Amino acid sequence: MIGAILVVYNPDLALTERLLTRLYGQTEEVIIIDNSPKPHSFKKVIEHYTYLHFPENIGIAAAHNAGLIHLLKLGCEYAILLDQDSLIPTDMVFNLSSLLKASKTMKQDIVAIGPRIHCSFSDKNVRSLVQREVFDYEQLVGVTQIIASGMMIDLSAIDEVGLKDESLFIDGVDHEWCWRARSMGLSIARAKQVEMLHRLGDSRSKFIGVTYKVGAPIRLYYQFRNILLLSRRPYVPTYWKVRCLFFMPIRLFLNSVMQTNKRKRLVYMVRGIWDGLLGRSGAYNKHWHH
The missing domain is CATH 3.90.550.10 (Spore Coat Polysaccharide Biosynthesis Protein SpsA; Chain A)
Structure with a gap:
């Protein structure tokens, strides 16, 4: 069945x-x-x-x-x-x-x-x-x-x-x-x-010829936080850790400078990085107010 x-x-x-x-x-x-x-x-x-x-x-x-x-x-x-x-x-x-x-x-x-x-x-x-x-x-x-x-x-x-x-x-x-x-x-x-x-992501943007996924601001919190949480785990592939950590500053720049809602996106990303470094998990509203 x-x-x-x-x-x-x-x-x-x-x-x-x-x-x-x-x-x-x-x-x-x-x-x-x-x-x-x-x-x-x-x-x-x-x-x-x-x-x-x-x-x-x-x-x-x-x-x-x-x-x-x-x-x-x-x-x-x-x-x-x-x-x-x-x-x-x-x-x-x-x-x-x-x-x-x-x-x-x-x-x-x-x-x-x-x-x-x-x-x-x-x-x-x-x-x-x-x-x-x-x-x-x-x-x-x-x-x-x-x-x-x-x-x-x-x-x-x-x-x-x-x-x-x-x-x-x-x-x-x-x-x-x-x-x-x-x-x-x-x-x-x-x-x-x-x-x-x-359909992957909410929309697409281009920067110097490279197309990248654009998601809702709240998703950036989870993406950035979870990269930091998962990077600590031994069974997570090394190539994934290296790639995600390498692209993190680039994604931070693209989402805070090249998109609408710049400030909102930046706040979510910074909070995601903060909670990831502190090892906080679960729902966003467990730690922050919208």
Whole structure:
């Protein structure tokens, strides 16, 4: 049995309904976790689903965990995680679950698999410049991490790997779980022939010919803080630590000088760096007032 976990936050209803229409019938269970202040109904496009509403916004990690625990109680074998900015093909769940099942017979310890990501902003397939491929086997390529949306998890691995790290709240949650699994000798894979459309970031900007992602100011707090928190952990890849720490001053400059809301962005980044250095985690409003 396969269950889907869709996390939404102030969703674009047209986009979310389009995703649910594609998802309908692909899984036996659908859990919608809503971190928005006001509740939403999706009955227009999907009849049977479990709806969990957290108006105080518990973050992506806690939302995933609520869904994963629910699916484990229902006896599901696999869970597919999705967010509102993705659009999946109508056979994605079948294809990913088939590859996970096949990997079991080949005695490969693959605990999570994701599709190739096609970014709707750049209209290009997302490729990491530094992430090395761990293994290459027919339909699968082993990788160090995959993003949460489109990630299918073998739920039997939760006992060993554990749930998502709620202390991170949002940014880096998906990667941290993958790295933790890999530090235990387990594998993460990407399907070569399965592609998903996904929007990365809120918008794009260019500086001296280089395009970079622009997110909401509050996200900068979590991004900067979580880089500093994760950089202390031994199982986090060295290349990731070096790259993120190297680009931190550049991102600080771009987001405080080249964007609108300069002061607001700078405040969030400085607070993120401060809390990261102090080792503070959890939700922003635990430590600061908006």
